[in-house]
Every structure is written in structure tokens, then in C-alpha cells.
Amino acid sequence: xxxxxxxxxxxxxxxxxxxxxxxxxxxxxxxxxxxxxxxxxxxxxxxxxxxxxxxxxxxxxxxxxxxxxxxxxxxxxxxxxxxxxxxxxxxxxxxxxxxxxxxxxxxxxxxxxxxxxxxxxxxxxxxxxxxxxxxxxxxxxxxxxxxxxxxxxxxxxxxxxxxxxxxxxxxxxxxxxxxxxxxxxxxxxxxxxxxxxxxxxxxxxxxxxxxxxxxxxxxxxxxxxxxxxxxxxxxxxxxxxxxxxxxxxxxxxxxxxxxxxxxxxxxxxxxxxx
Amino acid sequence: xxxxxxxxxxxxxxxxxxxxxxxxxxxxxxxxxxxxxxxxxxxxxxxxxxxxxxxxxxxxxxxxxxxxxxxxxxxxxxxxxxxxxxxxxxxxxxxxxxxxxxxxxxxxxxxxxxxxxxxxxxxxxxxxxxxxxxxxxxxxxxxxxxxxxxxxxxxxxxxxxxxxxxxxxxxxxxxxxxxxxxxxxxxxxxxxxxxxxxxxxxxxxxxxxxxxxxxxxxxxxxxxxxxxxxxxxxxxxxxxxxxxxxxxxxxxxxxxxxxxxxxxxxxxxxxxxxxxxxxxxxxxxxxxxxxxx
Numbered sequence: 001x002x003x004x005x006x007x008x009x010x011x012x013x014x015x016x017x018x019x020x021x022x023x024x025x026x027x028x029x030x031x032x033x034x035x036x037x038x039x040x041x042x043x044x045x046x047x048x049x050x051x052x053x054x055x056x057x058x059x060x061x062x063x064x065x066x067x068x069x070x071x072x073x074x075x076x077x078x079x080x081x082x083x084x085x086x087x088x089x090x091x092x093x094x095x096x097x098x099x100x101x102x103x104x105x106x107x108x109x110x111x112x113x114x115x116x117x118x119x120x121x122x123x124x125x126x127x128x129x130x131x132x133x134x135x136x137x138x139x140x141x142x143x144x145x146x147x148x149x150x151x152x153x154x155x156x157x158x159x160x161x162x163x164x165x166x167x168x169x170x171x172x173x174x175x176x177x178x179x180x181x182x183x184x185x186x187x188x189x190x191x192x193x194x195x196x197x198x199x200x201x202x203x204x205x206x207x208x209x210x211x212x213x214x215x216x217x218x219x220x221x222x223x224x225x226x227x228x229x230x231x232x233x234x235x236x237x238x239x240x241x242x243x244x245x246x247x248x249x250x251x252x253x254x255x256x257x258x259x260x261x262x263x264x265x266x267x268x269x270x271x272x273x274x
Numbered sequence: 275x276x277x278x279x280x281x282x283x284x285x286x287x288x289x290x291x292x293x294x295x296x297x298x299x300x301x302x303x304x305x306x307x308x309x310x311x312x313x314x315x316x317x318x319x320x321x322x323x324x325x326x327x328x329x330x331x332x333x334x335x336x337x338x339x340x341x342x343x344x345x346x347x348x349x350x351x352x353x354x355x356x357x358x359x360x361x362x363x364x365x366x367x368x369x370x371x372x373x374x375x376x377x378x379x380x381x382x383x384x385x386x387x388x389x390x391x392x393x394x395x396x397x398x399x400x401x402x403x404x405x406x407x408x409x410x411x412x413x414x415x416x417x418x419x420x421x422x423x424x425x426x427x428x429x430x431x432x433x434x435x436x437x438x439x440x441x442x443x444x445x446x447x448x449x450x451x452x453x454x455x456x457x458x459x460x461x462x463x464x465x466x467x468x469x470x471x472x473x474x475x476x477x478x479x480x481x482x483x484x485x486x487x488x489x490x491x492x493x494x495x496x497x498x499x500x501x502x503x504x505x506x507x508x509x510x511x512x513x514x515x516x517x518x519x520x521x522x523x524x525x526x527x528x529x530x531x532x533x534x535x536x537x538x539x540x541x542x543x544x545x546x547x548x549x550x551x552x553x554x555x556x557x558x559x560x561x562x563x564x565x566x567x
Contacts, residue, residue, distance in 0.1 A: 085536040086529050087485040093499065094525040097506075101522060193354035200356070200492055217360055224392045226368075230361040234353040241352040 003030040014038040014209050022208055022218065029228070032219050036232050039212035040240070045123075046195040046211075050130035051188055057135040059173070061141035076139070083136030088129075088194055089201050095129045096120070096202035122203035130198075134191045141187060145180035146172070178255045185248040189241055196233075209254055282514045294515045303501035307531070310487045310498060313419060317483065320423040322476075325430025330460075332435050347431040355425050356489065362421040363493050367400065374398035411496075418493040426483055433475030438464060440471040470550045470559075477543040484535055488528075502528055 008229050009019035011034055064076035083091070099119040118124045149172055157163075157171040177184075196213040201206045205214055216229035223229075278285070279293035321515045331343030350358065372386060379395035386393060396402075401409045431514070441464055449459040491499035506521030549559035 030354075030430070082529075082533065086490050088492075089488040090525060090528050090532060092520065093502075094529055097519075097522040097525055101519075189352075196354045196356050213354070213360070215355060216357070219366045220360070220364060224364070225387065226361050226364040230357055233357050237354055237357070238352040 003028075004028045004043060007034050010034045011038055012041075014215070015264050016207065016209055020207075023137070024270070025222075027219060027223055032216075032229055033232055034211050035215045036219075036229060039210055040217040040236050042209075042211035043192060043195045043240070045128070045132055046127060046198065047192040049127055050134050050195075051191055054085060054131050054134040054138055057083075058138035058142055061135060061139035062146050062176075065139065065143045065170075066146050080136045080139050080143075083133050083151070084140060088133055089197060091129050091133060092126065092197060092201035092203065095125060099125050113181075121206065122198055126198040126203050130191065130195065133194070134187065137187050137190075141180050141183045142176060144183075145176045148179055149175045167214070174255070181248070181252050181255060185245065188244055188248060192240055192244060280459050290515070292518075297515065299505060300499075303498065303505055304500050306496060306498050309415070309495065310490070312492060313415075313422065313487055314483065317422045317426060318480065320419070321430050321483070322427035324332075324423055325434050328427060328431030329434035329438060332431065333438060343431070346428055347435060349423065350428040350432075355486075356492070359421055359489055359493060361418055364426055366417055366420060368392055371398055371400050372398065391414045414493070415495055418490055418495050421493065422483075422486070426479065426486075429479050429482070430476065433472050434468065435481060436475065437468040437472035440567025441467045467554075470554050473543075473547055473550055477539075477547070480539060481536055482544065484539060485532065488532075498528060498531075 006028070006105075007030075010023075010031065012018055013022070013035060022035070061076050061080060064072050065080065067073045067076075099116070102116040102119065119128070147176045153171055153175055154167075157167045162171060196211060199210045199214040200217075208218075210218075214235050219229040220226045276293060276296065279296075282290070282293060285293055310517065326341050331339050334340045334343065334346055371392075375382065375386065375394040375398035378397045382395050384393065401413045412509035445463055445467065446459055449463045455529060486496070488499045490497040502524035503521060506519065508519045509516050532534045547558070548562075552562055553559060
């Protein structure tokens with residue numbers, strides 16, 4: 001069938017596999033669905049990696065913001081303030097310009113040459129920005145949860161002789177996650193939505209390898225008809241959002257496993273642009 | 275700007291910088307900050323109106339109206355809003371042109387969509403091809419504002435719908451018991467009380483709106499992002515003020531501008547929340563009452 005050929009040609013176009021040239025005219029619905037779907041791979045890539053790495057950094061930042069010593073607290077507060085207070089769009093531009101300025105031949109650190117060239121490419125540069133951005137937003141969520149860990153839990157931990165790292169790992173951290181999880185689910189969804197900004201903000205789509213929205217706007221520009229490609233992106237993202245909600249709800253149930261009737265349903269409240 | 279700026283090549287140091295930052299193009303760029311503020315000033319009330327209408331419709335007892343309202347409030351869930359921005363700018367433009375086409379050229383017999391083209395008669399073009407440049411710019415800005423208002427109106431509708439439901443039921447029942455009509459209950463009891471419940475969501479929305487303004491650039495308006503790229507790019511010898519690639523500094527300035535904008539908003543909104551909580555039967559209102567006595 002013709003559509004199967006199209007899928008073979010363009011199914012992995014966004015990562016450089018298959019047909020080199022994008023369709024130029026006579027766009028079929030199949031081509032639009034395939035190519036936009038192939039672009040979605042980038043959204044998933046950015047989303048999963050930024051979220052996965054950001055989770056740990058966010059925990060560290062939240063603990064740092066709650067620290068007594070201003071030497072630790074102040075940098076964490078400033079980091080969170082800068083990344084939450086400014087638009088992601090500007091952060092992308094700024095980071096791209098900064099990465100371009102870095103010397104092409106790499107930076108010498110302790111005799112080792114650190115490659116910097118790949119930072120100007122979207123797959124790495126944009127990932128760094130998204131990672132820092134989601135860390136800041138998640139850190140604020142975790143910080144709020146950390147402050148509402150019940151006093152009784154901490155006293156019980158003291159009574160059991162838990163302290164320091166063990167108290168954090170076994171009492172504070174799980175409770176913090178339990179409290180933060182509904183908001184963190186929302187944050188995860190926004191992050192996936194925010195990945196659509198990457199190729200509209202400085203980072204060039206090299207060899208026309210872009211994300212879902214990049215291809216959608218390509219089609220909209222060529223056909224001058226926004227009523228086909230954008231609804232396709234919308235449907236893809238609704239599906240992606242449902243998957244994210246499903247995964248996070250599973251984790252939520254696991255986190256609240258020992259609390260009967262406590263596994264509250266996660267309510268999704270859209271918050272969107274950063 | 276300054277008298278000594280007549281020969282830029284002879285200037286040095288601070289004097290050069292002062293002249294550079296006040297040349298014609300920079301002044302235009304500063305004016306584009308006004309564009310951003312204008313967008314905020316127009317969009318916020320418009321979106322709030324859209325949201326209010328949407329939320330009221332979602333509560334309506336007439337089913338089609340309710341579906342319309344609920345559909346509006348839920349379009350923004352699950353889909354990145356930037357998709358809506360890119361979509362509405364073209365879709366609205368085509369919708370306006372199509373409507374004018376229907377009215378102005380009734381005897382036009384060709385289809386509007388011909389292959390990859392969208393063709394309307396010359397009289398229906400928006401703006402008319404004979405109109406001056408500023409009309410084109412204003413029309414582009416108007417489309418952007420409308421797009422922002424539609425998208426943020428949906429968010430606001432979400433918030434207001436929740437706030438309307440948060441008003442204690444007993445208040446509405448009391449109003450009914452006093453013999454108020456449905457309309458009176460809505461305007462005299464529900465609407466005045468809902469704001470304090472809506473405020474956290476609305477202030478959040480305001481922050482998001484502020485942080486969404488650089489997207490104007492994507493909608494084709496010459497905003498501050500456009501100027502930062504334009505002015506920061508490498509300027510060779512043929513320019514009065516040659517300089518290497520300074521885009522990093524321009525974007526850094528933008529970052530500081532947005533940080534201060536969000537910071538100021540936060541302070542103002544915190545004050546507003548305190549003010550609105552006064553005398554309300556909520557936790558914050560109760561705390562204020564106790565502190566006063």
C-alpha cells in the first residue's frame with residue numbers, strides 16, 4: 001500500500017533514517033501523520049531525559065533550598081528564581097548564544113579537552129536547558145512538599161534512632177514524593193509540552209530533523225492550511241499526555257500503597273507556558 | 275541623541291556606548307517594550323472576559339451552551355499552547371478573509387482553497403494590499419492579541435469555573451430563600467464572592483501570560499526578541515557602530531527584564547491577595563481578623 005511506503009520512508013525521518021528530502025507538494029494525509037509522528041520522537045526524547053535527570057537535581061535543589069546554611073541556601077534560591085522567573089523561550093535563546101560563543105576546539109579542564117561543539121546542536125544544548133528548567137520548577141514543588149512533611153513523622157524517626165542520610169532516605173524523601181506527586185505529574189506534562197519550543201527558539205533543525213511541531217508548521221507553511229497538521233499534533237499530544245498521566249498514576253499508587261484509600265486520583269490542572 | 279554623537283567613529287568608551295544605546299534603532303527597540311506591555315494590558319482583561327463568558331456558559335442549564343463552554347475550557351488541556359498560537363494566527367486570518375469574501379464578492383465562483391493556495395478576491399484581502407505599512411503591523415498585532423486572548427481565555431475559564439464552584443453552596447441557597455431570581459443570585463452573590471477563590475489561579479495565569487509574551491516573536495510581531503536578535507548580530511564596518519556578535523548580552527538584558535517583571539508582579543499580586551482576603555470566610559481572612567483584634 002502507498003501509505004506503508006510513506007511510513008517506511010518517513011517513519012524515522014526525524015532521526016535521519018529513510019528518505020532524505022521532505023515531501024514538496026501534493027501532501028497526503030498519510031505523509032502528514034507519519035512525519036509529524038516521527039517528529040514526536042524528539043519530544044519524547046527531550047521529555048524523558050530532562051525529566052529523568054532533572055528529578056535527582058531537583059531533589060538536591062529542594063534539600064539545598066531548605067538548608068540552614070545560607071552558603072547552600074542562597075545559590076539554590078537564586079537558581080530556582082532565575083529559571084522560574086524568566087520565560088523558557090528566552091532561556092533557549094540565551095543558552096544557544098552562550099554555547100555558540102564557547103571555543104570550537106573545546107575547553108581545557110585539568111588537561112582534558114572537553115568537547116563543546118555538540119552543545120550548539122539541539123539534541124544536547126536544548127536538553128541542557130530543559131533539564132535545568134524542569135529542575136527548577138520541580139525543585140520548587142519538592143521544596144513545598146518538604147516543608148509540609150508532618151512533624152510527627154520526623155519525631156517518630158528520631159524515636160527509632162534514625163538520623164542523617166538514613167532518616168532522609170527512608171522517612172523524609174518518600175513522604176516528600178508522596179505529597180509532591182500530583183503537582184509533579186503536572187510538571188511532567190508541562191515539560192513534554194515545553195519541548196515543542198526547542199526548534200522555534202534559536203536551535204536550528206539540522207537537515208530538517210525536527211520535532212512534531214516543526215513538521216506541523218512545515219506543512220502549514222507549505223499548504224497554507226492550518227486545519228490539518230495542527231489538529232494532528234494536538235491528537236498526538238493528547239495521547240502522549242494520557243500516557244504520561246497513566247505512568248505517573250501507577251507510580252502514585254505504588255507510593256501510596258501502604259495507605260488504604262489514600263491513593264488520591266491525580267487531578268490534572270494545565271499550567272502550560274513557562 | 276546627544277550632541278557629540280555626530281561622528282561615531284571618533285568616540286571611545288562610555289561616550290561610544292551612550293551614543294550606541296541611544297541610536298535610532300535602539301530607540302525603536304525600546305518602544306517594542308511598549309508593545310509587550312500593551313499586549314499584556316489588552317490581553318489580560320480580554321482573556322478575563324473570554325474566561326468569564328466561557329465559565330458562565332459551562333455552568334449554563336441550556337445543554338448546547340454548556341457543551342460549548344466545557345469544550346472551550348477543555349481545548350487547552352493536553353495540547354501544548356504553542357500549537358494553538360501557531361494555529362490560531364493563520365486560522366483567524368483565513369476565517370476573517372473568508373467571511374469578507376462571502377460578503378464582498380458574492381459572485382466569485384472559484385473555490386477558496388486551490389491546491390496549496392488560499393485565494394480570496396482582492397477586495398476581501400486583509401489588510402488590503404493598498405493599505406500602508408502601519409495597518410499591516412497593527413493587523414498583525416491585533417491577530418496576536420486575539421490569539422493570546424482566546425488561549426488564555428480558556429485557561430481563565432478553567433480557573434473561574436473552579437472558583438464559581440468553590441463559593442459555599444449555603445450562600446446561594448440563602449439567596450434563593452430570600453427570593454432572588456437566578457440572575458440576581460449570579461450577579462449579586464456568586465460573582466462578588468468568587469474572586470477570592472479565583473485569585474491564586476488568576477495570579478498564576480498572569481505570571482504565565484508574562485512569560486508567554488516573547489512568543490509574540492513567533493507570531494510575526496516585531497517584539498523585543500526580534501530586536502535583540504536584530505541589534506545583537508554582528509555589525510561590520512559599513513555600520514556606524516560596528517561590533518561583534520553581542521546577542522548574548524542582549525538576551526541577558528531580556529532575561530533581567532523578565533525577571534524584574536515577574537518579581538514586581540509577584541509583589542503586587544501578594545498585596546492584592548491580602549486585600550481581597552479581608553472579611554472573607556476563608557483561612558486567610560480569618561487570620562487577618564484574629565491579628566486585628
